Amino acid sequence: MPKQILNVDNVRETVEQLQSEGYKPTFKRIIERLGGSYGTLTAMRKEHPEIFWSEERRVDSSSQLEKENFNLKMELTQIRFEARIDVLEREKLERDRLIDKLKKSFSDDMADMRDLWLDAVGQARATKTAKTLTIDLHDQYPEMTYKEINDRLFDEGFRTRSGGRIGSGQISKWINSK
Template sequence: MPKQILNVDNVRETVEQLQSEGYKPTFKRIIERLGGSYGTLTAMRKEHPEIFWSEERRVDSSFQLEKENFNLKMELTQIRFEARIEVLEREKLERDRLIDNLKKSFSDDMADMRDLWLDAVSQARLTKTAKTLTIELHNQYPEMTYREINERLFEEGFRTRSGGRIGGGQISKWINAES
């Protein structure tokens, strides 16, 4: 086919021929058939897009507005996203502070519980020792009264948790339980 001058009609006809032959109408194929330059075809495509693209593939003038609208929506989404990130970061800092406070409080409470436990163990040892001493005093000196045993325990340093004297009822229970 002899080279022809590039004009709208010739290009339209060549594009249709290429499509009917099953080829994609590229600039290279059009130039091979018609001659001319890429610059001429580029200018023609800008002026007459209907030649190169079907109606459904062409972009109309509202595309620019849609693109701008989309870009604005994306900007707004990004701003909202960044604001949400800031809120989440603040909430995380608040939670971290709360967790640190809870850890400190827990550590303090555990120390208090340990102290109470040690006091209870100490008191239990003292109680066992007081019970043993009470039974020994009663066995060695059966004539001792509960009041005298109580005085002796108090002198030895045995006291109730509140710091008072061990009661006669408790002394009686210890002695009667051993009998």
């Protein structure tokens, strides 16, 4: 089809042809058939919207009531968006608060675990020292009874985890393990 001049009648005819063929009448398709430019079509659409949109899809710009209705709908949409943004911000603040709470809890748990580990290491060192002292006392004073060794260990500050005295069975194991 030879290229034609863009005018209202030609564009209207091409739009109707495209619609009857089942195509959406886009600027690109109109320009492919008729030639011309996007700028010309844009200007034509502003002057003659009835060519591009059916009556039910157009808002009559002379109708003040419809303009106000449209503006109210836009304001309502804006209010809804702002409300949703507020909700999302509150949810984010709550999530951040929970994350901070978890971080603090985790830090506290890690500090507790460190304290327990240090206690266990301290107990292991104390046990080793108590064992060494028990063996040394037995080697230096073979006549000392387990009760006397136990009293000496208690006086030196060696105790069980619960704060009691080290049992005779443990003292016997240490002495027999050398």
